[in-house]
Amino acid sequence: MEKKFIPAYLLTFVNVLGFSILMPILPFVVNSYGAPKWVFGLLITLYSAFQFIGAPLLGAMSDNKGRKPILLISQAGTLLSWIIFVIALTLPEYPLLGFALPLWIVALSRILDGITGGNASVTNAYVSDVTTPKEKSYIFGYLGGIAGIGMIIGPGLGGITAATSLGYMGTLLTSIVISTITLIAVFKWLKESHPEDKRTPKDKTNILEVLIIPLRVKRVNPSPFIKVLFTMKFFFSAMMGFYIGTMALFLVDLFDFNVKELGFFMFVIGLFLALNQAFVSKFFVKKIGAFKTLILGLILSALGLIAITLTKDLAWYIAYYYILNLGLSLCFPVFNSLISVNANPKKLGEIMGISEGINSFCMACFPVIAAIIYSAIGSDLYRYMVLLPVLGLVFAFIGIKKYGNKLS
Structure with missing residues (x-):
């Protein structure tokens, strides 16, 4: 492993961990202070919302000030957010x-972690600066794999460390140690990759275009088929926002999990997701093509949302849940591959940025809405959520009808 990539790997891992390690403990933290369930969704939303705002701003700052100072500041902010949580x-x-x-202060820590944790754009810019075209083909793949590992390890690590004699403090102290190691690695090993002679002042960022995605789509003006994919991704990401905002609450209500059991279960879920994305999704793409794989994924997602409400038996739940998990796994990798294949190569960076922006927007808005609705109607929410992948399917069939010759 080349030393120059270590900071980028650590930053990617820590950014994802900052979100995933708290998933199994936040419901219990919120409950311990007597707050309603929707506060759990709000805390997730705060992190994602400020990450959505922070990412383009940090990226622009790194173009003007250099990569290293912005990464140091952002990682120091993440470390400070964990200290505030403690x-x-x-x-x-x-x-x-x-x-x-304490809940107000926890909210402040999530805001700080979100806005400084939006440094993925800077990390990617650093990697682009220091890699050859050949290296880019696999380094960015590694970064995606590391992000996936963070989503798998985070919930399990959160549950296990919270189950020690230190309780929630165990999870937070673990996060502080990991963030400190990352900060030291950035300071020691990351060399500035964006020299002053390349730092040309950019036009002022249009904040409205950053926050209002349709304005960004209008400016880039992608092909009609890309717009169809963007619409499908919106409905899928909205479903994921509802899912992330309520799944931990649903599992605790259904099986009376403690924090360690919830963390372990979410770790198993992460393993399902990783295996399905690594092997099963590739099999389907090879056999039936990317777009048909996406349609199959949306169908399985809809069926899975209904299936997980049909039992209170853990073994059957895991079997039913696999349907949902497989559906999500088939959709995740296919959206960006379809967008990248069908986008104008000269606008690919901006178009992929919009794709990620749609996901970030949904993660910023829908978890708290989902938690509020779940507090009122419980697991019935999942049956209404089926409308979201179904609407995605409607636009998929519009895509087939109009652009069938482009689909593969």
Whole structure:
């Protein structure tokens, strides 16, 4: 492993970990302070919303100031956010505007972690600066794999460390150690890849275009088929936002999991996802093509959402859940591959940025909405969520009708 890539690997891992390690403990933290379930969704939304805002701003700053200082500042911000979280759990449960004071401080830590954790764009820019065209073909693949590992390891690590004698502090101290190691690695091993002679001032960022994705789509003006894919991705990402905002709550309600059991179960879910994406999705793409694989994934997602509400038996639940997991696994890798194949090569970077922006927007908006609705109607929410992949399928068939010759 080349030393120059170590900081990028660590930054990618820590960014994902900052989201995933808290998934099994946040429901219990929220409940311990007597807050309603929707607060769990709000805390997820705060992180994603400020990451959505922070990513383009940090990227622009790195073009003007260099990669290393921005990465150091952003990683220091992530470390500080974990320290603030630790402080929050030591504070008295003084009521403030309807909630315990520690929850307000936890929210502040998630905001700080989100806005400084939006450094993926800077990390990718650094990797682009220091790699040859040949290296890019596999280094970015490694980064995607490392992000997947973070999603697998994070929930399990969160549950196991919270189950120690230190409780939630065990999870937070683990995160502090990992963030500190990453900060040291960036300082020691990352060399500035964007010299001053290449730092030309850019036009001012249009904040409206950053926040309002249809304006970005209008400016780039992609092909009609890409617009169909964007619409399909919106409905799929909205479903994922609802799923992420409620799944931990649903599992705790259904099986009365403690924090360790929830973390382990989510670890198993992550393994399913990794294996399906690594092997099963490739099999289907090879056999039936990418677009038909996407359609199959949306169908299985819809069936899986209904299936997981049909049993309270853990063994059957795992079997039913695999249907949903497989559906998600077939969709994840195919969206970007279809977009990249069908996009104008001269606008590929911007178009892929819009694709990621759609996902970030949905993760920023829908978890808290989902948690509020779940608090009111429980698992019935999943039967209504079926409408989202079904709407994705409607646009898929529009794509087949209009652009069938382009689909593969």
